[in-house]
Amino acid sequence: MTAPAKGRLRVNRGSLDVRDRLIEAALAEFAARGYDGASTRTIAAKAEAHQPQINYHFQSKDELWRAAVERLLDEMAATMAEHTEGIDRHDDAAMLAAIIGGLVHFAARRPELNRIMMHEGTTLGPRLTWLVDNHLEWRFADLVYRWDAVTALGVAAPLPSGILYHLLLGAASLLYANAPEARLLGVDPDSPELIEAHAEALVSMLLPGR
Amino acid sequence: MTAPAKGRLRVNRGSLDVRDRLIEAALAEFAARGYDGASTRTIAAKAEAHQPQINYHFQSKDELWRAAVERLLDEMAATMAEHTEGIDRHDDAAMLAAIIGGLVHFAARRPELNRIMMHEGTTLGPRLTWLVDNHLEWRFADLVYRWDAVTALGVAAPLPSGILYHLLLGAASLLYANAPEARLLGVDPDSPELIEAHAEALVSMLLPGR
DNA sequence: GTCTATAATTAGATAGAC
């Protein structure tokens, strides 16, 4: 059977390669220029494909965007799993420290996700509501739950839990999301020493009682 | 003499009003949708003007963008001046505390500037280099200078100065820059109590020895 | 699945009457 599988379960190597390259090119363009600023022609060219192949492999520019975001979210989940590996999931302080460190390291390695979220978070629209409903809400709730726990333990900085999510993500990721700006200012956001110092400082600032 | 003054020194009230409305509409649109996503037609409509008036009062979409950003930067400077009023400019710890608080309050009241900077900071281009060269570089340097001073005094969190700028701006402004996202998550970024708690928490986290 | 050609829409900018 060499016939291509239908839907997303395709096995054919050639088409998988194109889909793959299109997603990779798309997430870079969406991150750099925002949804409106990214053109499907530019994305296709970057993937060494033709523009109509986007509408063949994905229904629309919008679906391509979703596929790109979901790839990034999967990678973030994998990074977070690595960083929390072996930690007692009920040890909220240890889990939070690992989560904070994981967020910094992921933002440094794959700044595209934070870039896309900062682009989309500035205006209410279907992409933002899709993001929140499908991917952000439970992460937010999990973070708040753990924060309330460590606050009760006296380990946390005096920060209302409603503020935590954005303060943490902003502090962890802006340096990498806006890496082009940082470089113009003389900072090297790719330095492993800087990234590690960043992660450690953020943990000690948010969990000073640890 | 009822003839209109030339260049930017115009006195005519009618034209000043249009310029003013166009700038206000433009900064809202650029902040919400990014430079590419904002259309001059939409901006003109929001300002109750016609699209060609943008090219009459400004040379181009690009110049309109600059005018909008400069208005926001002027407002930020005014807010920072209020917050640092009466403080000894050589008292670096007190100045930094006031600057941190001022940044949080300004981001909450006028999130457009941080939104625009987050949009532009994701890719290297003429607008970003203009921002850095003309407005960001000296602010960055001032912040680093003061941070090194309070670090020597043992007042600061253990944070390399190269990280400070983006960590501080991200922690101070993402909640307001991405206010639509925060609202979907059940947070109210307009609450005065939340804003004040945010400012105080950030000061105590960054300057624990104070 | 790929590729060329193109449809349908919208973008920023300009010409010229008033």
Place this chain on the structure above:
DNA sequence: GTCTATCTAATTATAGAC
């Protein structure tokens, strides 16, 4: 200064040959 009409270029999406 304002406003209508329009130019040129770019956009996403589709049709149809291969």
